[in-house]
Amino acid sequence: MxxxxxxxxxxxxxxxxxxxxxxxxxxxxxxxxxxxxxxxxxxxxxxxxxTKEDLLTAVLETRDEWDLLHFGRDSSAMTVNQLADLVDYNATRKGIVQTYTVLAADSVTEDHPARKYFHDRYARVRAGMTEMLERHRDELPPGSTPEQLAPLAIAVLDGLQLQWLLDPEQVDMSAGFRTFLTLLGIKPD
Amino acid sequence: MxxxxxxxxxxxxxxxxxxxxxxxxxxxxxxxxxxxxxxxxxxxxxxxxxTKEDLLTAVLETRDEWDLLHFGRDSSAMTVNQLADLVDYNATRKGIVQTYTVLAADSVTEDHPARKYFHDRYARVRAGMTEMLERHRDELPPGSTPEQLAPLAIAVLDGLQLQWLLDPEQVDMSAGFRTFLTLLGIKPD
Missing domain, CATH: 1.10.10.60 (Homeodomain-like)
Structure with a gap:
């Protein structure tokens, strides 16, 4: 072949x-x-x-590529509004969010085949989130820095996904993420 | 017997x-x-x-009971400082945090034996967190409510655990949670 x-x-x-x-x-x-x-x-x-893990890791890599094509040229170029749109979009695709949540958590175990993928992905996403917040530096609460806030923003996204998957009637990811942006002093459109 | x-x-x-x-x-x-x-x-x-899931769910239930004994009479009685102490303590017990992270995420899949446990636990923890934030209502940013902020606070805790497990050199759970409290206008001791 x-x-x-x-x-x-x-x-x-x-x-x-x-x-x-x-x-x-x-x-x-x-x-x-x-x-x-x-x-x-x-x-x-x-x-x-x-293995199933290999296939699902390839699925998640492909999702990242598609999302970046749709929502921003590269992760550092994504805007806050595009990110809020991505959260709305994720609320329509439970299967893939579920796959992400399960596999990311599973990857923290010893010698997991997807560990390097997730380790590297989070390092990259924190860097991209830091750059995004950098463009809003003047709006951020006094004394807080983009570097400090980037892991929190990612934690909010991941943690809301978990709660939403367990209890979609009670937890609204889109509203939650917008509340978090308000805490940062950032007004999405 | x-x-x-x-x-x-x-x-x-x-x-x-x-x-x-x-x-x-x-x-x-x-x-x-x-x-x-x-x-x-x-x-x-x-x-x-x-099953392994049954045993691990019992382990997590027991951890919840111990943590409440140590850090507060019941979850609604825990103070913000006790919660910050609990985050510090979690940074010393990687195995149990790893177990929590993997099992909570796994429980979002269909018919998982621990699904009810985590669904109910999150409902209870959101209620407890709402009560905790209620006691700081005057400090919270204008326009935000304890009900809105409670799922975010829990998301921050869970999401930081995941990032810390993947990259303990780069992610500091304790500092991250304290930064989040600052965003809420709450000053821990």
Missing amino acids: TRARGADRRTSIVRAAFDVIAERGYRGTSLAAVADRVGLTQQGLMHYFP | TRARGADRRTSIVRAAFDVIAERGYRGTSLAAVADRVGLTQQGLMHYFP
């Missing part, structure tokens, strides 16, 4: 995985179900993605 | 699980390892806790 065909195949597997996650959630997503969707044997799929 | 002896046995299994979690982390903790520590066969232990 040529390298280009291999890349095409990987792309279609990841797309199929998005569909299966949306329909069946994290727990219902198996390598077998994704293989079936894309017309491969499970053995054939494991040639590209040896 | 009498009911009292059964309860004693459960208590010693949970204590042994704390030790194993502290030594080996979430991934290294198995029913077999805990059974071994407490002098039971795995089959014998499964009489009390049929």
Whole structure:
């Protein structure tokens, strides 16, 4: 198989995985179900993605790329309003938010295959968030710095996702994130 | 076996699980390892806790009880300073924080055995946090309410734990939580 065909195949597997996650959630997503969707044997799929964690990490990487294309050129170029829009969008895709939440938390365990991905992703997202807040430095509460606030902003996003997944009737991610922006003195449009 | 002896046995299994979690982390903790520590066969232990999730949920319930005994009579009676102390304390017990993070996130999946526990725990913790913030109502930023801020405070705690577990050199939970209190206009001692 040529390298280009291999890349095409990987792309279609990841797309199929998005569909299966949306329909069946994290727990219902198996390598077998994704293989079936894309017309491969499970053995054939494991040639590209040896474990469920490998496949789901590829799904999350692809989501990051799409989100950046939609919502900002790169994470440092995303605006506060685009980020608020992204939170609204996430409220419409429970399966992928669930997958993110489960896999990110699972990656903190010893020798987890996705640990490096999440470690590096959080370092990158903190840097991007710091740059975003830097552009609002004059609005931030006196004495607080973008470097201090960036991990808090990310924590709010992750923590609200968890509470929303457990209790969507009681927890509103979009309203919560906007309240947090107000605490920072930033007014979204 | 009498009911009292059964309860004693459960208590010693949970204590042994704390030790194993502290030594080996979430991934290294198995029913077999805990059974071994407490002098039971795995089959014998499964009489009390049929699955790893059941045992770990009991560990987290026990942690909640201990923390409340140490840090406040009940969650609504905990003060902001006691909560900041609890964050400091959590920074010294990585295994249990890791266990909490993994299991809470995992519980958002369909039919997870710990789902009800976490759903109910978050409802209770949000209510307790709302009462705590109520006692600082005069200090809170104009226009914000304890009800709005309670889920954010919990999100900050959970989200900082995740980032700290992935990158303890870069993320300081204690400093982060104190920065959040400053945003709320609350000065811890």
